[in-house]
Amino acid sequence: MKLNYSQAMALAVRESLQQDPNVFLIGSIFAGLSAAGRAAFTPLVQDFSSRVVPAPVSELGLCGTAIGAALSGCRPLLDIGTASFAFQAWAQLANEAPNIHYMSGGRTPVPATFYLMTGIRGAGAAQHSHRIQAMLGNVPGLQLVLPATPGDAYAMLKWALLESSSPTAYISHCQLLEDEHEVDLAAPALPIGKARISREGRDLTIVAHSVMVPRALAAADRLAAEHGIEAEVIDMRSLCPLDRETMVRSVAKTGRALIPDECHLSFGAGAELAATLARDAFSYLKAPVHRVATPDVPIPFSPVLESALIVTPEKIASEALAMLNFQKS
Amino acid sequence: MEDPVKHQKRLENMLRIRRFEEQVVRLSKAGGFPGHYHVYIGQEATAVTVCEQLEPHDMIFTTWRNHGHLLARGASPGRMLAEILGRATGLCRGKSGTLHLADKEIGMPATSAMVGGALPIATGAALGLKHRRSPGIVVAFFGDAALDEGAFYEAVNLAGLWKVPILYVCENNSIPPQKRRRGQFPSSSLNAAQLIDVPRALQIPSEVVDGADVDALCGCFRKLIAEVRTSASARFVEVRCTRWPGNVPLWPELPGGEWNLEWAFGAKPEPQDLAAWAEKSDPLLNYLRGLLEAGTLDRDIAFAVDARVRNEIADAVHFAESSPWPDPAEATRGTFAAERRT
Ligand SMILES: Cc1ncc(C[n+]2csc(CCOP(=O)(O)OP(=O)(O)O)c2C)c(N)n1
Numbered sequence: 001m002k003l004n005y006s007q008a009m010a011l012a013v014r015e016s017l018q019q020d021p022n023v024f025l026i027g028s029i030f031a032g033l034s035a036a037g038r039a040a041f042t043p044l045v046q047d048f049s050s051r052v053v054p055a056p057v058s059e060l061g062l063c064g065t066a067i068g069a070a071l072s073g074c075r076p077l078l079d080i081g082t083a084s085f086a087f088q089a090w091a092q093l094a095n096e097a098p099n100i101h102y103m104s105g106g107r108t109p110v111p112a113t114f115y116l117m118t119g120i121r122g123a124g125a126a127q128h129s130h131r132i133q134a135m136l137g138n139v140p141g142l143q144l145v146l147p148a149t150p151g152d153a154y155a156m157l158k159w160a161l162l163e164s165s166s167p168t169a170y171i172s173h174c175q176l177l178e179d180e181h182e183v184d185l186a187a188p189a190l191p192i193g194k195a196r197i198s199r200e201g202r203d204l205t206i207v208a209h210s211v212m213v214p215r216a217l218a219a220a221d222r223l224a225a226e227h228g229i230e231a232e233v234i235d236m237r238s239l240c241p242l243d244r245e246t247m248v249r250s251v252a253k254t255g256r257a258l259i260p261d262e263c264h265l266s267f268g269a270g271a272e273l274a275a276t277l278a279r280d281a282f283s284y285l286k287a288p289v290h291r292v293a294t295p296d297v298p299i300p301f302s303p304v305l306e307s308a309l310i311v312t313p314e315k316i317a318s319e320a321l322a323m324l325n326f327q328k329s
Numbered sequence: 330m331e332d333p334v335k336h337q338k339r340l341e342n343m344l345r346i347r348r349f350e351e352q353v354v355r356l357s358k359a360g361g362f363p364g365h366y367h368v369y370i371g372q373e374a375t376a377v378t379v380c381e382q383l384e385p386h387d388m389i390f391t392t393w394r395n396h397g398h399l400l401a402r403g404a405s406p407g408r409m410l411a412e413i414l415g416r417a418t419g420l421c422r423g424k425s426g427t428l429h430l431a432d433k434e435i436g437m438p439a440t441s442a443m444v445g446g447a448l449p450i451a452t453g454a455a456l457g458l459k460h461r462r463s464p465g466i467v468v469a470f471f472g473d474a475a476l477d478e479g480a481f482y483e484a485v486n487l488a489g490l491w492k493v494p495i496l497y498v499c500e501n502n503s504i505p506p507q508k509r510r511r512g513q514f515p516s517s518s519l520n521a522a523q524l525i526d527v528p529r530a531l532q533i534p535s536e537v538v539d540g541a542d543v544d545a546l547c548g549c550f551r552k553l554i555a556e557v558r559t560s561a562s563a564r565f566v567e568v569r570c571t572r573w574p575g576n577v578p579l580w581p582e583l584p585g586g587e588w589n590l591e592w593a594f595g596a597k598p599e600p601q602d603l604a605a606w607a608e609k610s611d612p613l614l615n616y617l618r619g620l621l622e623a624g625t626l627d628r629d630i631a632f633a634v635d636a637r638v639r640n641e642i643a644d645a646v647h648f649a650e651s652s653p654w655p656d657p658a659e660a661t662r663g664t665f666a667a668e669r670r671t
Pocket residue numbers: 057059085088367393394442443444445471472473474475502503514515516517
């Protein structure tokens with residue numbers, strides 16, 4: 001079945017609502033920024049209006065109420081919307097939800113899912129473009145799933161809503177909402193916490209997540225077509241849990257790792273991945289691990305300025321070429 | 330009767346905002362700039378009548394719906410439009426775009442596009458003015474949804490506790506709650522009977538004023554701003570505006586095309602909701618009709634003022650469109666300020 005990313009998310013929510021009466025929604029805009037998102041979610045919200053709590057612009061309160069509902073036996077899905085709005089909810093998201101299970105001596109689970117739309121969206125400027133996965137990645141107790149494909153968008157959301165017992169930040173990306181792929185809903189899903197080899201290759205490993213996955217694949221196509229270089233592309237899928245093993249195994253084969261990351265360079269998600277490889281894959285590395293990330297500046301509005309900062313397939317490919325030319329002196 | 334020149338000036342200031350915003354809608358639809366945006370049509374009288382009462386050392390904070398506030402305070406329409414188009418000559422060098430327009434020179438140093446984001450900042454600016462014994466005051470403009478956010482409550486409480494000179498201007502442009510449809514931006518979803526019940530509970534003197542009645546607005550702001558100045562303490566006002574039919578969340582429309590001066594002389598706009606709005610709720614038309622009736626203004630003068638404003642805005646559009654793009658290297662400049670010199 002052909003599904004776009006938004007349809008895949010809406011289908012996962014629909015099936016979860018049908019399968020578990022404890023699932024309900026707080027807020028109802030979800031991927032409302034995109035036409036695909038509105039088309040997918042509007043009928044869902046209409047069909048399940050009694051399972052949708054309308055939400056004022058109260059991110060902090062909403063986030064806390066989702067946690068509270070989870071404590072009283074529900075499995076809420078909270079629409080925080082643009083990931084930048086999560087800063088308004090930070091106290092609950094980072095300092096309440098993730099601690100509760102641990103602090104209760106393992107007695108109180110928090111099965112709440114926080115829907116977030118991350119990324120440089122085009123014209124979002126500094127305040128609507130944040131990528132917050134690295135910041136949340138530094139908070140133990142919060143699961144971070146970042147589906148890059150409609151198939152994962154579907155499977156990971158169903159997992160969060162129906163199976164997980166821990167708070168989950170479900171981080172979609174503004175630039176992925178319209179992407180359409182063939183999805184086999186009956187196929188067994190790759191377990192959460194397992195990375196996927198999206199493209200096999202021998203010459204270097206590109207370790208990607210979220211919107212970096214399609215861009216890394218485009219870079220790999222270009223490297224193959226123009227330079228005969230075969231890049232292996234890994235889709236990390238989740239940052240917590242983090243599949244360090246698949247990454248290290250791939251680098252053991254290729255000897256080189258490039259990490260494209262839409263986070264800012266300093267302390268971004270790529271920093272954790274690079275540090276892991278620098279230690280666990282040290283003996284396989286033929287060149288230093290490289291990152292291509294968003295420079296350490298707020299995102300500007302002007303299309304000319306914004307595009308200067310974007311991690312594009314071109315930048316990924318040219319960094320890969322630079323790495324392959326590296327000589328140990 | 331006040332001086333006719335003053336009325337003409339006020340009319341011109343309101344029209345400048347309306348004609349500017351029409352060009353913003355046109356430019357967006359023509360692909361002149363990416364992203365969503367918000368216009369101030371239907372609320373012009375509020376910004377204009379507030380700014381008439383302000384002094385150069387006063388400060389203003391606004392939101393994503395900021396164009397009218399900047400224009401009323403005297404920002405350059407050309408440099409504003411250049412910013413909205415992302416050009417090098419823009420007020421913020423292309424960094425801010427429509428959502429974050431700011432102009433430090435006119436006392437509008439920073440604009441947040443987060444709901445409620447500027448309220449604590451504005452309160453702090455008033456604290457700073459007080460600390461420096463400045464004669465200035467602060468005006469904070471914000472939408473009705475700000476009261477949904479905890480930041481609103483904290484900011485207003487601090488202003489009350491600390492006694493700082495600030496006027497909170499809540500521009501309530503919500504459609505009535507019963508007409509709100511699911512899936513639209515939630516707005517004005519407050520459980521209090523009235524918005525002003527909240528600041529009143531915090532002992533902030535609060536009033537409600539009709540945003541379509543220019544005389545009422547003038548009287549209200551003259552009084553409140555004088556009170557803020559003399560008492561050096563906070564006031565709150567809810568301006569009730571009937572939502573202009575083109576105010577569609579994220580992508581405004583111009584139903585009925587450009588605003589037509591003939592609507593003040595008996596002609597009726599096309600779509601019915603716009604006609605109803607033009608009859609009662611458009612502050613500009615209400616004001617014009619009043620001036621015409623009182624004989625303060627005649628048809629020729631009204632058309633001459635409009636022509637002047639249209640020319641000015643056409644020049645601004647030309648300036649913006651013919652401005653260069655920023656140097657891409659500008660993207661990585663300006664994260665930190667230069668160290669202060671000793
Ligand atoms: C913290 C935060 N949450 C959500 C949004 C998205 N948002 C932008 S405008 C808006 C509605 C604001 O309504 P109101 O305050 O009444 O202002 P209006 O646009 O009607 O002038 C929302 C929810 C935001 N900008 N910031």
